[in-house]
Amino acid sequence: MRIRLIAMFIMIALFPYTVYANEHEWDKLDQISDEALQLTKNDRLQEAKQLLEYFEKQFALFREDIHSMDVIYVLTATHEEALRAVTASSVPTEQRINQLTQFRLAVDAVHSKHQPLWKEMKYAVMSAFDKMKQAMEQEDEQSFQQAFHQFLQRYELIEPSVKINADREQVQRVSAHISLLEAPAFRQLHATERMKELRQMEEDLQALFADGKKETTLPSLWWVMTSIGGMIVMTLTYVGWRKYRGEKEGKMVRDKQ
Structure with a gap:
C-alpha cells in the first residue's frame, strides 16, 4: 500500500493535473476546427458558423488554464477572423477558406507541438x-x-x-x-x-x-520512466531491508529466550 502511494505521489508531481485536464478538451477543439474548415470548403457556411460559435463557448471553459497570453491572443484573433469569414457574404471564397485554414492550423499548433x-x-x-x-x-x-x-x-x-x-x-x-x-x-x-x-x-x-x-x-518520457522506476526500486529495497532486519531481530530475541 505504501509503495502505491509513493508511486502515485511521484506521478502527480511529475505530471501536473492540468496537463491531462485539458487533453480531452483540446482533442474536441481540434476536431471542431477541422470540421469547420471542411464545412467551409463545401460552402456550408451556416453550419461552419455554428461550429465556430460552439468552439468559442468550449474554449472559454478552460482558457484560464492557458498560461501563455500569446496562445490566447493568437487563437482569439484567428477565431474572430474565421467567424467573420463565414458570416460576411462579401468575403471571397478563397479568402474565406484561407481564414479557416489559418485558424485550423493555429488550433493544431497548440495541440500538436512536436x-x-x-x-x-x-x-x-x-x-x-x-x-x-x-x-x-x-x-x-x-x-x-x-x-x-x-x-x-x-x-x-x-x-x-x-x-x-x-x-x-x-x-x-x-x-x-x-x-x-x-x-x-x-x-x-x-x-x-x-x-x-x-x-x-x-x-x-x-x-x-x-x-x-x-x-x-x-521531463521527457524516458526520464520520467527512469525516475519512477528508480524511486520504486529504492522503495522496494528499503521495505525489504526493513522486513529482513525485523525478522533477524525477532529471531535473535527468540534465540535468547
Missing part, C-alpha cells in the same frame, strides 16, 4: 520562395513581385501557428526579412545585396521549419 500541421506546408512556402530567387537572378522585377505575393499568401496561413510553437527569435528574423522586402528601399539596393538578403532569408526559413520548441515544463 509535429504541427503548419510544418507540412514547408514545400508550398519554399517553392514560392524559390520562384522569388529565380526571378531575382534573372532580374525580372515583375515576376519577383508576383512570386513574393504568392509567398506572402502562403506564409500568412502559417504565421499565427508559427508564433505559437516556433522559436521566437527565428520568427522575428523571418518577419524582419519580410518587412525589408516590402519596403521601397529594398528595390534601391544593388542586385548583389538583394541576393545576399534572400540567401539569408532562405537560411532562416529553413531553420524555422526545422526548429521544434523544446518542452521545458515537462
